[in-house]
Every structure is written in C-alpha cells, then in structure tokens.
Amino acid sequence: MNDFIQHTINGLALGSIYALVALGYTMVFGVLQLINFAHGEIFMMGAFSGLYFARYALPAGTQPSIGVTLMVVVAAMIGSAVLGVIIEKFAYRPLRKAPRINILITAIGVSLLLQYGGQLIFGASPQFFPTILPRQNIDLGGDIFLDTNQITIFLLSFVLMVILQYLVFKTQFGRSMRAISHSLETANVIGINVNKVIFITFIIGSALAGAAGVLYGVAYPKIDPLLGLLPGLKAFIAAVLGGIGNITGAVIGAVLLGLSETYVAGYISSTYRDALAFVILILVLLLRPGGILGSKKIEKV
Amino acid sequence: MDTLTVSDLAVNYGNVQALKGVSFKVPKGQIVSLIGANGAGKTTTLKAISGACASKGTVMFHGQPTTGMESYKLVGQGLIHAPEGRGIFPNLTVMENLQLGIVGRHSAKVNFQKNLEDSFKLFPRLQERITQMAGTLSGGEQQMLAIARALIGEPELLLLDEPSLGLAPQVVKLIFDIIVRINKEKQVTVLLVEQNAKQALKISHYAYVLETGKISLEGKGSDLLNNEDVKKIYLGEH
Ligand SMILES: Nc1ncnc2c1ncn2[C@@H]1O[C@H](COP(=O)(O)OP(=O)(O)OP(=O)(O)O)[C@@H](O)[C@H]1O
Ligand SMILES: [Mg+2]
Numbered sequence: 001m002n003d004f005i006q007h008t009i010n011g012l013a014l015g016s017i018y019a020l021v022a023l024g025y026t027m028v029f030g031v032l033q034l035i036n037f038a039h040g041e042i043f044m045m046g047a048f049s050g051l052y053f054a055r056y057a058l059p060a061g062t063q064p065s066i067g068v069t070l071m072v073v074v075a076a077m078i079g080s081a082v083l084g085v086i087i088e089k090f091a092y093r094p095l096r097k098a099p100r101i102n103i104l105i106t107a108i109g110v111s112l113l114l115q116y117g118g119q120l121i122f123g124a125s126p127q128f129f130p131t132i133l134p135r136q137n138i139d140l141g142g143d144i145f146l147d148t149n150q151i152t153i154f155l156l157s158f159v160l161m162v163i164l165q166y167l168v169f170k171t172q173f174g175r176s177m178r179a180i181s182h183s184l185e186t187a188n189v190i191g192i193n194v195n196k197v198i199f200i201t202f203i204i205g206s207a208l209a210g211a212a213g214v215l216y217g218v219a220y221p222k223i224d225p226l227l228g229l230l231p232g233l234k235a236f237i238a239a240v241l242g243g244i245g246n247i248t249g250a251v252i253g254a255v256l257l258g259l260s261e262t263y264v265a266g267y268i269s270s271t272y273r274d275a276l277a278f279v280i281l282i283l284v285l286l287l288r289p290g291g292i293l294g295s296k297k298i299e300k301v
Numbered sequence: 302m303d304t305l306t307v308s309d310l311a312v313n314y315g316n317v318q319a320l321k322g323v324s325f326k327v328p329k330g331q332i333v334s335l336i337g338a339n340g341a342g343k344t345t346t347l348k349a350i351s352g353a354c355a356s357k358g359t360v361m362f363h364g365q366p367t368t369g370m371e372s373y374k375l376v377g378q379g380l381i382h383a384p385e386g387r388g389i390f391p392n393l394t395v396m397e398n399l400q401l402g403i404v405g406r407h408s409a410k411v412n413f414q415k416n417l418e419d420s421f422k423l424f425p426r427l428q429e430r431i432t433q434m435a436g437t438l439s440g441g442e443q444q445m446l447a448i449a450r451a452l453i454g455e456p457e458l459l460l461l462d463e464p465s466l467g468l469a470p471q472v473v474k475l476i477f478d479i480i481v482r483i484n485k486e487k488q489v490t491v492l493l494v495e496q497n498a499k500q501a502l503k504i505s506h507y508a509y510v511l512e513t514g515k516i517s518l519e520g521k522g523s524d525l526l527n528n529e530d531v532k533k534i535y536l537g538e539h
Contacts, residue, residue, distance in 0.1 A: 185353065
C-alpha cells in the first residue's frame with residue numbers, strides 16, 4: 001500500500017510535467033489544427049534557458065532557494081516563448097493558407113533543425129542542471145517521501161493551470177482562441193485578429209513548456225539538446241489520450257500517462273516504461289481516436 | 302454619400318470564376334439586397350467585401366478603398382458581417398458569443414451593456430439562454446444570436462448572409478421584421494443576401510440580381526417584385 005502511495009506521488013509529479021507540455025500541443029492544435037512537432041524542442045529550450053540563466057545571470061555563490069527557482073522558471077518561460085513565437089512567425093505563419101501536409105512537414109523540419117542546431121549551440125554532450133532548489137525529503141511516515149522538487153512541481157503547475165484556466169475561459173483572448181478552434185474563417189470574418197490570437201497562443205503554450213523544462217531539469221538534472229524528444233512525444237500522446245484540442249483533456253491525459261508509467265516501472269519493470277506511451281497511443285487511435293474528452297470529429301494528419 | 306461602393310469586383314477560386322466583375326452600391330440608411338440562385342456568388346461577394354477572400358476591383362467603405370485591409374480592421378470601422386450558416390460558435394455560450402460582438406470593434410466597448418440589453422429586447426429568448434452552449438440553440442435562435450452579436454458591434458454597415466435559411470415561416474417573418482426595425486430605429490445600413498427573394502425584395506429599398514457571377518438585373522425592391530423575369534425565376538410564379 002505504501003509503495004502504491006509513493007508511486008502515485010511520483011506519477012502525479014511526472015504527470016504534472018507532461019501536462020504543462022501537453023497543454024501547448026493541445027492549444028496550438030486548437031487554433032491551427034497543427035501538431036507542433038517542434039514543441040518538444042521548445043521544452044528543451046526551456047531547460048537550457050534555465051540552465052544558462054542559473055549559471056551566468058545569477059551572482060556567484062547564490063544559494064538554492066524557492067526564489068531562485070522561480071526566477072529560473074521565469075527566465076525559461078521567456079526563453080521558450082521567444083523561440084515559440086519565432087517558429088510561429090517565420091515557419092508557420094507564411095504557410096497559413098498552404099495545404100496541411102506542407103505545414104506538417106515544416107513542423108517536423110523545424111523540430112529536427114532545433115535538435116541539431118541545439119547540439120551546435122549548446123554542445124552535444126549532456127550538461128548538469130544546476131541545483132536551484134534546496135533538496136529535501138519530507139518523510140510522510142511509512143517510507144513514503146515527498147521531496148521539495150515534487151512540491152514545487154505540484155504548486156507551480158497548479159498555479160500555472162489556474163492562470164491558464166482563467167485566460168482561456170474568462171477573457172476575450174480565451175473566447176477568441178476557442179472561437180478560432182471552431183472555425184478560423186468565421187472568427188476572422190467577425191472581427192477576431194486571428195494572427196494576434198495565434199501569436200499569444202504560442203506565447204502561452206511555449207511558456208508553459210519552458211516552465212516544464214526547468215522542472216524536468218531539476219528532477220532529472222542531466223540535460224542535452226535531444227532532451228525534448230521523448231518527453232515531447234509523451235506529452236503529445238497525453239494530449240491525444242485526453243482529446244487533442246481539449247485543454248482539460250490534456251491535463252487528464254498527462255496525469256494518467258504519468259501515473260501509468262510510474263506504476264509500470266514500479267510494479268513490472270522500468271524497461272517497459274517508455275514503450276507504454278506508444279502502446280497507449282495505439283490503443284487510443286484504435287479504440288477512441290477522439291481521446292477521452294475529444295470531439296467525434298477526427299481528421300487524419 | 303454611399304456607405305459602400307463596389308466596382309468591378311472579381312474573385313477566382315482556382316479556375317472557377319466566382320465573380321466576374323460585379324458593381325453595385327449601398328446608400329447610407331438603406332436596405333439593399335442581393336438575390337440569386339445557389340452558386341451565383343452571393344456569399345463570395347460578401348466575403349470579398351469583408352476582406353475574407355482575395356479579390357480584384359475596388360470596394361469603397363465610407364468613400365475609402367478597403368484594398369488589402371484585414372477583416373478585423375474593417376470590423377473595427379463598423380463593417381460587420383453575420384456570415385452564412387449563422388457563424389456562431391457552438392462551443393461557446395450564448396453570452397460568450399455576444400461578448401465577441403465587440404472583439405474587433407473597440408468603439409462599441411463602452412456601450413456593451415446597453416447594446417446587450419437592446420439585443421435582449423429584440424430577442425428576449427436569448428436572454429433566457431445566456432449560459433447555454435450556443436450549439437444547443439435551435440436554428441432560429443442561432444440566427445437571432447448571430448444578428449444580436451452583429452448589432453452589439455454597432456454596425457455602420459451590416460452584411461447579412463441568408464438570415465432566413467432553413468427557418469420556419471414565423472421565424473423568417475420575425476427575422477425580416479427585425480431587419481426592418483434595426484434599419485429604421487437604429488439607422489443601420491444593410492446589405493442583405495437572400496434566396497428568399499420575395500421577402501427580401503419586400504423590405505429592400507433597392508436590389509440586385511446576381512447570376513453566375515454577374516449582376517443581371519437591378520431596381521427598386523418593389524419594381525423587381527413585379528418584374529416578369531424575377532417572378533418566373535426567383536419567385537416561383539408563372
Ligand atoms: N472556397 C471555394 N473554393 C472553390 N470554389 C468555391 C469556393 N467558394 C465558393 N466557390 C464556388 O464559387 C461559386 C459561388 O459560390 P458562393 O458561395 O458565393 O455562392 P452563393 O451565391 O452564396 O450560393 P448559395 O446560395 O448556395 O449560398 C460557386 O460555384 C462555388 O462552388
Ligand atoms: Mg451563399
């Protein structure tokens with residue numbers, strides 16, 4: 001039983017990181033009907049922005065603290081958002097009226113460019129993510145531990161998701177974004193500045209991935225430019241599982257994926273852990289292609 | 302001055318010439334309608350005016366050419382389009398749809414509350430349903446919502462694309478009555494696209510008949526109602 005609780009805590013923490021990344025996939029898909037394959041690299045950019053910020057922008061001898069962590073997170077969010085809007089403006093916007101397949105190929109191209117460009121700029125060998133958070137295990141009794149990193153993950157992702165919920169459901173931006181996800185053409189004709197809304201969507205989605213990049217770097221402190229590949233794919237699968245385009249769905253899918261990965265690693269074997277996401281993807285596509293909360297309307301990409 | 306002047310408007314979709322040089326005008330304060338069969342190019346005309354599709358020719362709004370202007374900017378100037386098929390957002394609530402009525406029209410923001418109440422006076426049914434998802438409204442209610450949303454943006458020119466499509470006769474009558482009312486009471490200039498030629502001509506000051514991308518006939522609404530060709534082809538009389 002205690003094992004189970006411990007796995008659940010770990011799974012929820014992993015799921016929260018996936019959720020922050022999955023939200024970006026699903027929001028961009030909502031407005032552009034596009035799988036932004038470069039989103040994993042936007043997440044990677046967050047981890048590296050955080051790393052370089054911590055290494056060079058903080059005065060030498062800065063002690064790990066919550067405040068430092070928050071500063072690094074903000075720096076990473078900015079780094080990722082900048083990359084996200086550059087991709088939007090220069091790679092996707094010129095193709096707004098192009099056939100879907102052209103945009104898809106571009107997305108894959110941008111992703112590869114960033115993976116290998118990242119190796120050029122950041123170096124191919126892994127770097128250690130600096131300790132920005134005082135590491136402490138809190139004993140909850142009965143061999144169950146909650147570490148400060150997990151607490152930070154829970155709190156930060158919770159706060160970010162509450163802010164997102166507000167933006168999406170209570171502001172004119174959010175209404176516009178949801179209107180575009182129903183019909184870009186109608187949204188345009190009734191006076192929504194479609195390009196501006198898509199731009200802001202990329203900022204928000206990318207910033208969330210940037211925050212996730214730091215949380216990931218803190219949890220698994222060896223980072224390299226290919227870092228976005230697997231978590232990116234898994235977050236994408238989480239978004240599909242929840243119903244791509246659906247914001248609540250992305251969070252549910254991500255938490256389910258984080259939990260199942262942790263249970264599989266804990267009870268069966270960690271060798272199967274990474275394969276699990278793909279098994280889930282295949283099952284979802286076969287059994288319920290719209291995902292848990294998704295609409296019935298599906299299109300092959 | 303004319304609110305809208307369209308000259309030689311042409312639109313191609315690939316090889317299809319949807320509009321082959323269409324010219325007409327909408328004088329301030331009037332209801333002008335554009336009637337024609339399926340595929341004549343009515344919707345295309347409205348889209349071109351709204352900047353929603355590429356076109357050749359000139360469109361002047363308040364005497365200024367709109368060439369190259371994006372739709373949201375035109376909406377900002379009061380050129381407001383209630384698109385074909387109602388164009389409401391089914392995944393948003395009724396209230397959220399109405400709130401989008403001012404999304405591109407900043408000058409209408411200050412009057413939002415008042416315009417909202419005015420719309421509820423025109424369409425009391427909407428007020429009872431503000432928290433409902435717009436997709437769950439009946440067809441007639443969705444059309445009311447589309448018109449209400451357009452009115453909340455305080456249009457100087459209202460483009461209406463087949464507001465009576467698929468509605469029961471009483472609802473059609475209600476919608477046409479409302480169009481006349483907003484024209485009379487709020488001095489909104491209207492460009493109305495309709496297949497329901499009879500009703501449209503009845504309320505129009507002036508009308509144009511569009512036939513496969515060209516204007517084939519024009520005249521006062523009442524004159525066209527009595528025109529033999531119009532009677533035969535569009536009013537189903539023999
Ligand atoms: N996006 C498009 N791509 C290709 N052809 C189009 C497109 N939109 C319209 N057309 C063609 O242009 C012509 C005019 O279409 P339009 O929608 O303007 O007609 P309409 O008069 O509004 O018809 P309806 O009364 O059926 O709404 C039609 O032949 C139509 O098939
Ligand atoms: Mg039409």
